[in-house]
Amino acid sequence: SKKGRRKEETGVEDREDNLLQEYQQQIAQVEERSLKKVTDEEPSVVPQKLNNDVGKKKKKKLKSVNSESDETEVEPEASQRPVFDDSLVLGVYIHRTDRLRTDLMISHPMVKIHVVDERTGQYVKKEDCHRPVASFYEQENLDHILPIMTQPFDFKKNKCIIPEWQEQIIFNERFAYFVQQDEECPQVILFFEILDFVTMEEARANVDVDIHERGFRKIAWAFLKLVGTNGVLNIDSKVRLQLFCPPHHAKKQPKTVEVVEWWRKHPRVKYASTLYVTVKGIKLPEHVDPCMRSMMALQEERGSTSYTDLQNEVTKRSLTQPSESKPPAVRWSRLPGQVCRIPNKPVLAFRGGLMGCFTVLFSHAGTMLAAACADRDAFPVVVYEIPSGKVLAAFSGHFKIVYDLCWSSDDRSLLSASSDGTVRYWNVERLTSTAQKVLPHPCFVYCAQYHPTAQNLVVTGGYDSLVRVWRLDVGDVNGQLLQGFEGHGSFVNNVCFDCEGSRMFSADNEGLIIVWKTIVNDSRKQQPCRLWCMEKRIDEKDLSGIPINMLQLHPNGRCLLIQAKDSVLRMMDLRILVVKKYTGATNYRERIYSTFTPCGNFIFSGSEDGMAYVWNTDTGDQVAVYSELCYPTALHGVAFHPYENMVAFCAFGQSQPIHVYLYDRKGLCASDLSLHVARRVNVVMALFPPFMSPLTLGLLSDSTLSFFSKDPFLCFLKVVALYDYKANRSDELTIRRGDVIQVLYKDNDSWWFGCLLNGLQGYFLASYVVDQSEWKIGDSPPYLI
Structure with a gap:
């Protein structure tokens, strides 16, 4: 059974x-x-079919039908071949890939699309050789379709390591020409190469590769037949293509397409990722506007203004204006030689960077402000226009904090010194975003200065304790290192020159200042610094072991401002080395900057408490505090305008802005003061010596800039002298016992400023007077002990 x-x-x-x-x-x-109809669904095994990876076919049970019925059903299908409009052109949309292999050398991949004829293995011939297909500037006799490349996908900029181009590539050729199944039409295969560009050094070293391919690193490749082996059209839907690894030892043969040779002659090693693309016919727009950079075959490449427009504009100007006329120069409120006033009104505020700004510097003409900003992963140098506040340029290239800035004497170029080990030379005149010169150092760089009379020479100082001299007027992008001077035992924080360039001052982290002879007779010689030498060492006991942040020479050239990390500013007379000290600001840890005003009468300084302080250079008195800045971190940078009563402040910290203040004389008649008192203050300022005039500023309604005359009603206080006093200085009052003095303001606890009945004004000792209401005639003063 x-x-x-x-x-x-x-x-x-x-x-x-x-x-x-x-x-x-x-x-x-x-x-x-x-022909079988194409389904719109995304095939799950499309890569295997497109790449000819044949697998076992699944058996399907079919209903029994006779051959006659088959013939009757097939004939109408054969007659329904797709017909495409001749106005459609080939469009390839590159979506994205899956995650690529982790490779530190891949940072900005792109996709290159080749249109190849399967029969010949060469690029597809154009229907009309005179029509541009891939580029607007194709040669007229070019008979084949050139490959096109997508824009690079920058991992760093997009903060993503999965490339996602989402870019439409257009080939200006009739779409039906690529998908028709005639003997006259080509059998089209699209090849996709994923590439990344390499550095110039790698490209030059890769001499074995074709000159057009040297600059690229090949990552993976894929292919897509527009008409499959079974007659199916792989169009109008997103398809997923298997990627393959480029063969390692494959050599390109002449007059062949390299990726086609990989497909034909080499085993296909799968790359662990796929590429998503969509191929379809698209209709071209009726009009394509020209742009700065042509992106397709129909788009003209044109500048923002055509040559004809520029010529017409020049002609128009020559007819309407005299040839000698020039654009009006900026008129500053401070006249040449006039004493500076303390700015009291906020006028501008700049964003700076995500991490604030480390230092600021006005140009010599005062029309620009350079700021060493800090973002999370970049440290750009931003140049603002003054007084408009418009951003002129952002120079990117530094990777760490920019410590120092220096303008050339003609304001056409700018130096920036950074802890990334470079000093970069920027062309401000052309606003070129990349550095013209990069001076490499083996250490952090803290300072860089042009030589005043030889602008082709740059002096730098850094962590390795050397003072280096560089030459810029050479062909090498890294300049020419002329000499390195030794003498400092610790890292060099700052250098500065006198106005003639005959002497240079350098300061280090141990409190040592060295004076150098830096005369340059002819900067064009091979060794313009061969006569440079050390003149003397200034080793103050007061400064021993204390880091010096910065140096600046007084406008008169006889005094040196020294900013040290002991919360004391010093002004040293270079003739007799006598030091005058200014206290009030806090500076023990941070690199804080200070500066003279152009007139030399005031010193502005930052502080670790986030405020700015102002001193009178002659008296040493602290005359103003900018307490309203409200920086939560240390105020690092301060710069005073060369021709205007304007000052800029900056701080290094989370989203800290750059503040710019301007002197506003109308602020004196603010609501805090009566008109009478304001008038009296104006009289005082007119009669008083110029270097003390800013002391009479009152509080402003729109600023909390605090001066020591904090109570305006003191101006109504009258006092009587208890003792005789003979003036020892020109700004003091000579008083006799019984003189009535009207107090205009109290400078400090010891000295007040007032006016006698005869109109004389000046300072007097507060301990020598008593309130008039407490004075009685005949009272005898107490004995002096």
Whole structure:
């Protein structure tokens, strides 16, 4: 019985196999005569089909139909071949890839699309060789379609390591030409190369590769047949293509397409990722506006203004204006030689960077302000226009904090010194975003200065304790290192020159100041600094072991401002080395900057408490505090305008802005003061010596800049002298016992400023007077002990 069952089962299987073979023969006949319809679904095994990775076909049970019915059903399908409008052109949309292999050398991948004829293995011929297909500037005799490349996807800029281009590539050729199944039309395969560009050094070293391919690193490749082997059109839907690894030792043969040779002759090693693309016919826009950089074959490349427009503009100006006329120069409120006033009104505020700004510096003409800003991963130098506040340029290239800035004497270039080990030379005149020169150092760089009379020479100082001299007027992008001077035992924080360039001062982290002879007779010689030498060492006991942040020479050239990390500013007379000290600001840890005003009468300084302080250079008195700045971190940078009563402040910290203040004389008649008192203050300022005039500023309604005359009602206080006093200085009052003095303001606890009944004004000792209401005639003063 078991044998009978087995024979029956075997017979049934044989009948099923015969029936299945008949069905397969019928299906083969149908496929030869007709095309199958394309489904819009994304095929799950499309990469295998497109890349000819043949697998086992799944058996499908079909209903039994006779051959006659097949013929009647196939004929209408054959007649329904897709017909495409001749106005459509080939469009390839590059979506994205899956995650690529982790490779530190890949940072900005792009996709290159090749349109190849399968029969010839060469690029597809154009229908009309005179029509541009890939580029607006194709040569007229070019007979084939050039490859096109997408824009690079920058991992760092996009903060993503999965490339996502989402870019439409257009080939200006009739779409039907690529998908028709005629003998006259090409059998089109699209090849996709994923590339990344390399550095110039790698490109020059890669001499074995074709000159057009040297600058690229090949990552992976894929291909797509527009018409599959079964007649299916792989268009109008997103497809997922398997990526393959480029062969390691494959050499490109002349007059061949390299990626086609990989496809034909080399084994395909799968790359662990896929590429998503969509191919379809698209209609070109009726009008494509020209742009600065042509992005397709129909887009003209044109500048923002055509040559004809520029010529017409020049002609128009020459007719309406005299040839000698020039654009009006900025008129500053402070006249040449006039004493500076303390700015009291906020006029501008700049964003700076995400981490604030480390230092600021006005240009010599005062029309620009350079700021060493700090973002999270970059440290750009931003140049603002003054007084408009408009951003003129942002120079990117530094990777760490920029410590120092220096303008050239003609304001055409700018130096920036950074802890990334470079000093960069920027062309401000052309606003070129990349550095013209990069001076490399083996250490952090803290300072850089132009030589005043030889602008082709730059002096730098840094962590390795050397003072280096560089030459800029050479062809090398890294300049020319002329000499390195030794003498400092610790890292060099700052250098400065006198106005003639005959002497240079350098300061280090141990409190040592060295004076150098830096005369340059002819900067064009091979060794313009060969006569430079050390003149003397200034080793103050007061400064021993204390880091010096910065140096600045007084406008008169005889005094040196020294900012040290002991919360004391010093002004040293270079003739007799006498030091005058200014206290009030806090500076123990941070690199804080200070500066003279152009007139030399005041010193402005930052502080670790986030405020700015102002001192009178002659008296040493602290005359103003900018307490309203409200910086939560240390105020690092301060710069005073060369021709205007304007000052800029900056701080290094989270989103800290750059503040610019301007002197406003109308602020004196603010609501805090009566008109009478304001008038009296104006009289005082007119009669008083110029270097003390800013002391009479009152509080402003729009600023909390605090001067020491904090109570305006003191101006109504009258006091009587208890003792005789003979003036020792020109700004003091000579008083006799019983003189009535009207107090205009209290400078400090010891000295007040007032006016006698005869109109004389000046300072007097507060301990020598008593309130008039407490004075009685005949009272005898107490004895002096």
